Amino acid sequence: MSTEPRYSVASPRKSGPRHLAEGDDPASESALRIVWLCPDLLSTYGDRGNMLILARRAYVRGIPVETIEVRSDEPVPQQGDIYLLGGGEDGPQALAAQRLNANRGLHQALERGATALVVCAGYQLIGTSFFAKGTKCAGLGILDISSDRGPTRAVGELAGEADPALNLPTLTGFENHGGRTHLGPGLKPLARVTTGVGNDGATEGVWHGKIIGTYMHGPVLARNPALADLLISWAVGSPVAPIDDTWPNRLRAERLAAIR
Numbered sequence: 090m091s092t093e094p095r096y097s098v099a100s101p102r103k104s105g106p107r108h109l110a111e112g113d114d115p116a117s118e119s120a121l122r123i124v125w126l127c128p129d130l131l132s133t134y135g136d137r138g139n140m141l142i143l144a145r146r147a148y149v150r151g152i153p154v155e156t157i158e159v160r161s162d163e164p165v166p167q168q169g170d171i172y173l174l175g176g177g178e179d180g181p182q183a184l185a186a187q188r189l190n191a192n193r194g195l196h197q198a199l200e201r202g203a204t205a206l207v208v209c210a211g212y213q214l215i216g217t218s219f220f221a222k223g224t225k226c227a228g229l230g231i232l233d234i235s236s237d238r239g240p241t242r243a244v245g246e247l248a249g250e251a252d253p254a255l256n257l258p259t260l261t262g263f264e265n266h267g268g269r270t271h272l273g274p275g276l277k278p279l280a281r282v283t284t285g286v287g288n289d290g291a292t293e294g295v296w297h298g299k300i301i302g303t304y305m306h307g308p309v310l311a312r313n314p315a316l317a318d319l320l321i322s323w324a325v326g327s328p329v330a331p332i333d334d335t336w337p338n339r340l341r342a343e344r345l346a347a348i349r
Contacts, residue, residue: 262305
């Protein structure tokens, strides 16, 4: 089998991310399978870039990669390695929650031990409840978090110091949300806020097992390559070797300088 990914930033013309067909085998067993969920509903502020960054950083390390885009009306493949949900408006967010709850493929994949990165609306909907257009909606209930509406909209740069257990540098991103998210007992925030709002002005995001939730766009993995590598390492079951991050580090330095 070829080690070229079905989708790669380095080889964009060879093939693109495929869509799931009925009865389709989602991926070969030897590839790192990155599943982008609900791109038709949840895809704002460049969140598709998280899939591109993961694919590229795996590919340059010689890890075979397959990316799969799963629309909201398609079944969620359960044999993925990394699942992604992005941001979106209230209506699409509520519809995504309904369809993912009806399918329950994401629930089963995460129960199996898959890795996930969920951003903004995607972050809210993995919890027990969130608000959309003033109505309280049922979330996926994957994590014990709930989201309500804040007094003001949080818009602008967001930065924070990651939980030391994750061994990550300062996290940086862009936030644009009206919600405030509350973590249940036993859940840890992804970071302590130094700039911006995040969950509540003090904490940002959540991490539990191999699930990361965040309000950071940017896309977040372009601005935080170490976070991308952490997700890959969780998915493959071992640390990944360093690669040349000259250009990502320049972007990080630029954004960190802007908030200082």
